Amino acid sequence: MVVRIARFGMLTTLVWALAASADVVHFANGDRLTGVVVDAQDGFVAIDVPGIGVVSAPHTLVARIEADTGNVPGGAESPEDVETEEASDALWEARADLGIVVATGNTQTRDANFVAGIKRTGARFDNVIGVSVNKAQASPQSGDGLVATKDQVDVDYDLRWKHGDAWYALANFEYFRDPIKNVEQRTTAGAGVGHTFWDSARGALRTDAGISQVFEEVDVAGPDGARVTSDNNPAFRWGLQYRRWLVADRLELFHNNQLLRILDADRGAVWDSDTGLRFHLNSRWLAALRMDIQHESEPAQGRKKTDSSYAVAVGVKL
Numbered sequence: 001m002v003v004r005i006a007r008f009g010m011l012t013t014l015v016w017a018l019a020a021s022a023d024v025v026h027f028a029n030g031d032r033l034t035g036v037v038v039d040a041q042d043g044f045v046a047i048d049v050p051g052i053g054v055v056s057a058p059h060t061l062v063a064r065i066e067a068d069t070g071n072v073p074g075g076a077e078s079p080e081d082v083e084t085e086e087a088s089d090a091l092w093e094a095r096a097d098l099g100i101v102v103a104t105g106n107t108q109t110r111d112a113n114f115v116a117g118i119k120r121t122g123a124r125f126d127n128v129i130g131v132s133v134n135k136a137q138a139s140p141q142s143g144d145g146l147v148a149t150k151d152q153v154d155v156d157y158d159l160r161w162k163h164g165d166a167w168y169a170l171a172n173f174e175y176f177r178d179p180i181k182n183v184e185q186r187t188t189a190g191a192g193v194g195h196t197f198w199d200s201a202r203g204a205l206r207t208d209a210g211i212s213q214v215f216e217e218v219d220v221a222g223p224d225g226a227r228v229t230s231d232n233n234p235a236f237r238w239g240l241q242y243r244r245w246l247v248a249d250r251l252e253l254f255h256n257n258q259l260l261r262i263l264d265a266d267r268g269a270v271w272d273s274d275t276g277l278r279f280h281l282n283s284r285w286l287a288a289l290r291m292d293i294q295h296e297s298e299p300a301q302g303r304k305k306t307d308s309s310y311a312v313a314v315g316v317k318l
Contacts, residue, residue, distance in 0.1 A: 023047060024066040024165055027057070030200030034164035037065060066123050090122040097288055099313025101134065111135075113311060115290075126160040126168075132292075134309070152178040160194065168194045170208045172237070181307070182300035184217040184229075186270075188260065190237055203244035212237045214262055218300055233264040252278040268297030278315075288313040 023037040025047050033047050033055060040046035045065065046056045096116040113134040120127040134152040156174040163169075170193065176186040192210015199206070215232040243254040257273035276290035290311045299305050 025057075026063045026065070027061055028063045029061075030202065032165040032199075034166070090120055093117075093119040093121075094318035095286075095315055096318070097286075097290075097311075097313040097315035099288070099290070099311035101309050101311045113309070115313070124162055126158075126162065128158040128160070130154075130156045152180075165199070166196055168196065168208075170194050170210060172210075172212070181296075181303050182219040184219060185215075186217075187215040188212050188235070188237070190235075192237065194239075201245075202248075203242075205242050207238070207240045209236070209238045211235070212260065214260065214267075216267070230267065231264075233262050233267065235263055236261040246277075250280055252280065254278065266298060270297075271295045276311075280317075284317055286315045286317065288315055 023035060025033045025037070025045060027033075033049055035047045035049040035052075038046050038048050038054060040056055043059050044056045045059055045062050046054055048054050094117070097114070099113055099115070101111060101113045111134075113132065115133075116131045118127075118129045132152075132154040154174070154176050157172065159171045161169040161171075169191070171191050172189070174186075174188040176188075177183060190210050190212025192208050194206055194208030196204070196206040198204060212235045213232060214235045216230045218230045237258065237260050239256075239258045241256050243252060245251070246253055254277075255273070255275045257271065260270040262268065262270070272292075272294050274290055274292045276288055279287045281287065288311070290313060292309045292311070293306065294308075295306045296303075297305065
């Protein structure tokens with residue numbers, strides 16, 4: 001109990017530390033500087049960056065300014081010239097993919113899957129929702145060999161509370177279900193801290209880590225043939241998100257992974273990843289190649305550790 005209280009105390013301290021105010025200057029090329037906006041000569045924007053000093057740039061190179069400190073200097077940058085990001089200025093992205101899948105591991109199937117994502121990017125908060133559904137008639141690779149319905153569902157939600165352009169606090173929720181792997185449900189809720197290494201028009205790289213509580217219902221055959229259900233346990237969580245434009249606005253490389261280390265010797269670790277390429281045909285349509293991997297170090301009895309699937313998909317951007 002003391003250890004858990006200490007963990008949440010550390011998390012709370014970090015969250016409050018991230019709440020400090022700062023101004024952010026966004027440049028037209030996707031770069032950003034964080035600090036305090038100060039007075040500048042006509043036609044220029046100036047920001048005092050900690051550890052660097054005052055940096056000036058022509059106003060024509062600046063896309064917008066987030067004046068979180070309330071320090072909107074006069075001169076070239078009058079209050080009406082400064083664009084502060086309000087809720088109405090939030091950026092929305094939505095995408096849905098429908099693909100043909102070949103899966104290996106605990107099942108061997110060829111069918112369709114559905115992947116969708118919604119992202120809202122604001123001045124202080126980002127909201128990210130992801131949904132993945134695999135529903136098919138699958139041939140199990142273990143057990144009695146009968147054809148079974150593969151009804152896998154994965155829903156996740158991230159809330160990022162940003163501090164400048166580098167650090168953010170994170171709250172996350174995930175629901176996962178895969179009866180063929182004997183996972184009736186795995187619900188994860190947690191919090192942590194993340195760091196954005198870069199986020200520009202060329203791509204983005206960020207990582208986060210934290211603590212979670214995992215509520216699982218896993219069917220396991222007991223010695224007497226009865227079914228038993230696992231308990232809930234704390235866990236350490238680490239995530240990584242990467243995307244890069246190989247060809248500007250046309251060919252995109254992406255990789256996402258999550259490692260969940262459940263603090264129970266009987267459950268071990270769960271690792272999920274998806275990697276692929278998206279070819280953006282135009283502003284509305286895209287095609288994608290994707291590989292998904294899920295690995296459990298301690299799977300249910302009679303189940304394989306690793307499942308992998310390969311998808312060719314067509315998507316729409318909303």
